[in-house]
Amino acid sequence: MSLQIKDLHAKIPDREILKGLTLTIEPGKVHAIMGPNGSGKSTLSKVLCGHEDYEVTGGEVTMDGQNLLELSVDARARAGLFLAFQYPHEIPGVTNANFIRAAKKARLPEGEDIDAIAFYRQLYARMDQLEMDRSFTSRSVNEGFSGGEKKRNEILQLMMLEPRYAVLDETDSGLDIDALKICARGVNAMRSEDRGFLVITHYQRLLDYIKPDIVHVMMEGRIVMTGGPELALELEAKGYDWIQPEALAAAA
Amino acid sequence: MSERQEHLDEAASIADIKIDSVGDFTFPERNKFDSGYGLSEKTIDYICDVKGDPDWIREFRKKALKVFDEKPMPTHWATKDLENIKFDEFRYYLSDGQKPKKSWDDVPEDVKKTFDRLGIPEQERKFLAGVEAQYDSEAAYSNIKAAVSEQGVIFVNSTEGLHKHPEIFKKWFGKVIPTGDNKFSALNSAVFSGGSFIYVPPGVKVKHPLQAYFRINSEQFGQFERTLIIADEGSEVMYMEGCTAPKFDTATLHSAVVELVALKGAKIQYVTVQNWSSNVFNLVTKRGIAMEDAVVKWIDCNIGSRLTMKYPGVVMKGERARGEVISIALANNGQHQDTGAKMVHAANNTTSNVISKSISIGQGRSTYRGLVHIPKHLKGCKNNTECDALLINSNSRTDTYPAISVRGNDHATQHEASVSQVSAEQIFYLMQRGLSEAEAMSLSVNGFINDLAKEFPMEYSVELKRLIDLEMEGSVG
Numbered sequence: 001m002s003l004q005i006k007d008l009h010a011k012i013p014d015r016e017i018l019k020g021l022t023l024t025i026e027p028g029k030v031h032a033i034m035g036p037n038g039s040g041k042s043t044l045s046k047v048l049c050g051h052e053d054y055e056v057t058g059g060e061v062t063m064d065g066q067n068l069l070e071l072s073v074d075a076r077a078r079a080g081l082f083l084a085f086q087y088p089h090e091i092p093g094v095t096n097a098n099f100i101r102a103a104k105k106a107r108l109p110e111g112e113d114i115d116a117i118a119f120y121r122q123l124y125a126r127m128d129q130l131e132m133d134r135s136f137t138s139r140s141v142n143e144g145f146s147g148g149e150k151k152r153n154e155i156l157q158l159m160m161l162e163p164r165y166a167v168l169d170e171t172d173s174g175l176d177i178d179a180l181k182i183c184a185r186g187v188n189a190m191r192s193e194d195r196g197f198l199v200i201t202h203y204q205r206l207l208d209y210i211k212p213d214i215v216h217v218m219m220e221g222r223i224v225m226t227g228g229p230e231l232a233l234e235l236e237a238k239g240y241d242w243i244q245p246e247a248l249a250a251a252a
Numbered sequence: 253m254s255e256r257q258e259h260l261d262e263a264a265s266i267a268d269i270k271i272d273s274v275g276d277f278t279f280p281e282r283n284k285f286d287s288g289y290g291l292s293e294k295t296i297d298y299i300c301d302v303k304g305d306p307d308w309i310r311e312f313r314k315k316a317l318k319v320f321d322e323k324p325m326p327t328h329w330a331t332k333d334l335e336n337i338k339f340d341e342f343r344y345y346l347s348d349g350q351k352p353k354k355s356w357d358d359v360p361e362d363v364k365k366t367f368d369r370l371g372i373p374e375q376e377r378k379f380l381a382g383v384e385a386q387y388d389s390e391a392a393y394s395n396i397k398a399a400v401s402e403q404g405v406i407f408v409n410s411t412e413g414l415h416k417h418p419e420i421f422k423k424w425f426g427k428v429i430p431t432g433d434n435k436f437s438a439l440n441s442a443v444f445s446g447g448s449f450i451y452v453p454p455g456v457k458v459k460h461p462l463q464a465y466f467r468i469n470s471e472q473f474g475q476f477e478r479t480l481i482i483a484d485e486g487s488e489v490m491y492m493e494g495c496t497a498p499k500f501d502t503a504t505l506h507s508a509v510v511e512l513v514a515l516k517g518a519k520i521q522y523v524t525v526q527n528w529s530s531n532v533f534n535l536v537t538k539r540g541i542a543m544e545d546a547v548v549k550w551i552d553c554n555i556g557s558r559l560t561m562k563y564p565g566v567v568m569k570g571e572r573a574r575g576e577v578i579s580i581a582l583a584n585n586g587q588h589q590d591t592g593a594k595m596v597h598a599a600n601n602t603t604s605n606v607i608s609k610s611i612s613i614g615q616g617r618s619t620y621r622g623l624v625h626i627p628k629h630l631k632g633c634k635n636n637t638e639c640d641a642l643l644i645n646s647n648s649r650t651d652t653y654p655a656i657s658v659r660g661n662d663h664a665t666q667h668e669a670s671v672s673q674v675s676a677e678q679i680f681y682l683m684q685r686g687l688s689e690a691e692a693m694s695l696s697v698n699g700f701i702n703d704l705a706k707e708f709p710m711e712y713s714v715e716l717k718r719l720i721d722l723e724m725e726g727s728v729g
Contacts, residue, residue: 049684052676073683074692082684089681092672093699102695103685140699157685 001064002026003081003165003196008059010047017043019221020059025165025196032199032207034232035218036240041200042086044218045169049083050076063165078107080164084154084171090142096153097123097137100160107161126159130186147174155186166190167198172206184209204236217243275370275496275527279362281470283388284349289472290340291443293317299345299443303411306418316431316441323435331588333559337533342474342505344443345389352384352391352409359385363392370496372465375711381460382407386477387467389445396462404453405489407462410478413449420451424482428511428567429539436535436561440476440509447477447508452487452518461490461523461709466506468497468532474505481511483518483546492523492712499529503558506532512540512548516570519547525712527719528557530586536562539594542602544570551707552579554589555719563621565594568602575604578707582697582720583616583648584727592621592653593637601632608639609701612648613693613727620652628659635665642700644674644693644727672700694724 003025010018017040025031035041047054048061050073061068068076091099100123104114120137127136130152142150151171158166168187172180187197187210199210207215207229215232217225217240225231225243287298296317300310325334353359356373367373367385376383382396384407391409401407406417414421431441448464468475483489497504506528514520520540528534534557540548550564566575577593595604610618618641626633635658641650652669674696682692697720698705705713 049680051680072689073680074686074688077684077686085681085684089675089678091678091682091696091699093702094695099682099685099695102687102691106686106688106691161685 003064003198004060004062005048006060008047008061009057010043010054011057012053012055016057017054017221018047021218021222023216023223025198027164027196028193029213030191030197030199030210032201032212032215032232033218033223034201034204034215034235037202039218040221041218042169045083045167045198045200048076048167049073049081074106082158082161082163082166084151084158084166084168086169086171086173088142088150088154090140092140092143094141095138096141099141100157103157103161123160126156126186129159129189130156131182132156148176148179151175151183152179152186155183159186159190162190164194165196165198167200169200170202171199172201172203180206181209204232207232219243275467276499276529277366277369278469278498279366281346282348283346283470285345285347287343287345289343291317291342291344295344296442299445302345302347302349303445304415305411306414308422309414312426312431313442316438319432320435320438320442323432323438325435330561331559331590333588337503337505341472341502343470343472344474344476345445346470346473347388347390347445350392352394354393354395356393359393363387366467366469367393367465370465370467370494375463379460379711380463381458382462384409384448384464385467386446386464386475388470388473388475391446400458403456403458405456405458406449406451408449410444410447410449410480413480417449417451420482421449421480424511424513425480426511428513428541429509429537433537436507437509437537440478440507440537443474444476444478444509446475447479447510448481448491449479450481450489450491452483452489454484455486456484457488458490461492463492463494466493466495468504468506471500471504472502474507477508479508479510480513481520481522482513483515483520485515486517488519490521490523490709492525492709495524495526495528497529497532500531502531504529504532506534506536508536508538510536510538514540514542514546514548516543517545518543519549521549521551522564523551523708523712525553525555525708525715525719526557526560527555528560530556530558530584532557534560534562536560538562538564540564540566540575542566542568542570542573542575544599545572546570547574547576549576550578550593552577552591553708553716554579554581554591555723556584557587557589559588559590561590563592563594563623565596566604567596567598568604569598571599571601573599573602575602577606577608578704579608580701580704580716581608581610581618582723583610583612583618584723585614585616588617588619590619590621592619592623594623595625595635597624597626597630597633597635600630602630603634605635606637606639607704609642609704610639610650611642611644611697611700612650613644613723614648617649619650620654622654622656624654624656624658624665626658626660626663626665630660631662633663635663637665637667639669640700641669641671642674642697643671644697690721690724690727693727694721697724
């Protein structure tokens with residue numbers, strides 16, 4: 001049981017971005033992917049979720065044995081894949097509470113509804129963990145939210161939807177240190193034997209708070225190096241340049 | 253089981269299979285009176301004879317027919333699709349010849365099943381002060397709660413109104429919307445049948461809404477209800493109407509005239525939730541007069557139809573009168589919603605407010621036409637107009653034609669318009685949370701109209717949400 005990505009190739013109309021990416025995420029583990037800008041990190045997260053801008057040209061992705069690439073965006077999500085967006089979208093007029101409720105309801109069999117009291121009890125408990133004001137339930141999704149509030153809202157959704165695999169796309173970007181700690185606290189509270197994480201980040205800083213089990217370096221659409229948490233520190237100290245020549249050659 | 257009963261049960265089960273939207277089912281016709289295809293003086297005589305109309309109405313209808321024949325189609329500014337209406341291919345009057353029933357138990361079985369299915373009797377029990385249910389040309393059911401009629405409130409169909417209450421009826425009938433207002437008001441004036449006549453005595457505040465439901469059952473038919481509501485001094489009433497029709501291969505015509513009169517200090521709220529099938533030409537004229545300190549408010553929700561042209565208006569005749577139009581229009585593939593508002597300020601210190609939201613999906617097309625008129629000799633008039641359009645996918649089209657004519661300089665008007673898109677990224681975000689594409693679009697649309705949906709009575713805003721969900725399901729391949 002795992003999220004397995006094998007030799008994945010994906011392109012936008014005029015350019016290949018993922019060029020044979022292989023990665024396996026087991027439940028219970030936190031994997032981090034680091035890499036310079038333009039290495040394809042965000043593309044990977046969108047391709048996993050089925051974004052229509054990207055065409056998969058080769059390779060396979062299975063989630064607990066199920067062929068993910070055959071499923072629609074929403075079916076992947078309901079099967080247990082969650083993406084915390086780097087730039088969460090605003091949805092005017094739809095309250096946060098109604099949005100999360102609709103998402104939870106979409107996971108129930110047709111005709112069933114969620115228990116409102118239990119829902120709000122869970123929602124408030126999660127919001128307290130993230131130090132979110134109760135007024136967020138009745139505000140339109142992400143509308144007028146600060147960058148930090150949007151990211152916290154992504155983690156709130158993660159906590160409410162309890163996915164099997166969660167991909168965090170640059171959750172640390174635009175966060176001050178206090179907000180970063182709060183988001184990390186939420187993520188850490190969700191770590192469990194049944195849940196795998198893929199944390200995409202540009203900076204080591206996030207990994208001080210969400211401690212990864214395994215760290216990968218991504219460059220030019222591939223994983224070029226894999227190591228323990230110490231690899232992240234090394235990257236922080238030395239940058240990416242030292243990896244380039246031999247690793248790229250090896251991965252190609 | 254009787255043969256008739258079996259026949260009806262069979263019809264009901266066939267209709268069950270055919271259903272793909274709320275109102276898309278039909279029962280076999282069993283009309284005792286059928287005016288036949290086409291429109292002439294003979295048609296009018298036929299209708300007058302069946303209805304037992306007084307001579308002045310027969311004359312009124314015949315004059316209107318002349319006006320209708322002489323008036324050209326307004327295609328110089330409106331859509332050319334109007335030219336596709338084949339007036340000779342419609343029937344202008346259909347009824348089973350029965351009087352409206354006061355109890356649902358007495359209503360013919362197929363009619364009862366129709367309204368049962370649309371949830372009408374249930375709604376009545378829950379929260380309505382009175383209900384009228386029209387089936388093709390005539391009301392099949394009409395009832396007002398005893399407590400409300402004891403206050404002197406009259407709520408009957410238009411024929412009964414003009415027969416039994418001529419002194420009030422005649423005073424206002426055709427006065428708010430003259431026959432020659434436009435080609436379709438003339439058509440309605442010639443062949444009108446059904447619709448409501450309501451009179452609320454001075455000072456009476458009708459607590460719960462009165463509701464009418466207009467159902468078209470027959471093919472190649474035109475429904476021409478005529479509604480007249482008079483709220484006497486200081487009274488208040490809310491009227492709600494719903495409409496549906498089955499989807500036929502041929503066109504159906506619906507052309508109503510609605511006149512509202514709010515006397516000094518009175519308040520009328522008129523709520524419409526129409527859900528026409530996509531073969532209906534819906535060409536409706538609606539206008540209210542608001543006297544001193546009176547309020548006329550139109551809350552108008554247009555879903556479905558092939559073409560809707562409807563611009564509810566308020567003429568503010570008395571000082572401090574207020575007119576409002578709150579409208580939501582949803583144009584799906586192959587549909588054109590041409591809607592708007594007319595606000596005519598005719599006294600000092602009058603206020604009008606127009607909020608219009610339109611949604612265009614696929615090839616659907618929405619047009620807003622607004623008219624605000626404030627003449628030079630008046631003082632202290634205010635108008636606020638907001639029109640927002642939401643486009644779902646790039647084929648959609650939306651146009652805004654506001655005409656604001658304000659003379660004099662002691663007035664305040666403001667106009668805001670916006671166009672927004674439900675972007676692919678927004679849908680992706682929602683779908684990544686597990687919502688289907690249709691659910692994602694529904695949620696986005698409901699968000700867009702959220703602030704207006706609050707203006708609807710609770711039961712109707714729930715209905716509105718359900719209709720939007722159904723439309724979105726249908727629009728996703």
